Amino acid sequence: MRRRVGIVGFGHLGQYLAAELQRRTDEVELVFVWSRGRVQGLPQHLVLEDLAHAASRRPDLVVEVAHPAVARAHGEQLLRHSDLLLGSPTALAEPDTEARLRAAASRHALWVPCGALWGLHDIRALADRAQLAQLTVTMAKHPSALRLVDPDMRSRCEAAATRPVLLYDGPVRGLCPLAPNNVNSMAAAALAAHTLGFDGVRGRLLADPGLADFHTLEVELVGPSEPDGRTFKVHTVRRNPSDKGVVTASATYGAFLGSVLEAAKGRGPGLHFC
16 A cells, blocks of 8 residues: 655755655655745645645655754644654754654654664664763765854854864754754764763764865764773764755765655654664
8 A cells, every 4th residue: 555645845855755756656645745935846736735734635654854943843743643754853852852752653653764874773773782882973064065053153164164174072962953954864873872862972063175075974883892991893984975065965865765765664653763
């Protein structure tokens, strides 16, 4: 049976998903698209004018790719009637929002996509075994690709004309509200590394003028140690092709589509990763 999917948000990623889902009619049926702005290029019957009426389209899964504020305001309502894939997991860095959405996921699934984060399921497995000691996620992008809320951080980013500038180094919880559109991968890491959480996972954000063609995501993990001091460590670097000024790099689109198709299969209530 085809699963019914709604999309909340119609920026570059939302438009890509809408086009791809309409091509995969044997797997899914796109039943609505909602956006804070105008929705153009879609049949009118797919445009949802009021997100409060999402349940009238009977979605099995709603995919949020709008903004953390939309997730905070409408997440509970959407979870009453369908599974929810949270494309803005930085919203969960706010303790009240995380508590509310986890509680609301008692009947339906709350999905968090892996996005650009390589090895998320391995991170979670170590956390499940209480063997995750440290986790650091470093993201570097061209200054023009960063959408920063904090004025001081914006000023330092604009000054990164000739060399990389470290904009933030600290708990992921503190970074999420400062760059909510850029650090969703870090939020996903903090959720997977549940024994460390948003306060225990270290996030580092760099503005690098040399990265005109790539975004990079570096993961450094420290696991269990042997009695003689030898320690399990993992260090990965993901280089994702991207045009200058683009928030979401090329390979992330395909990865996100894969997450949507996995979540559309359904899995029952609770928090899941895809």
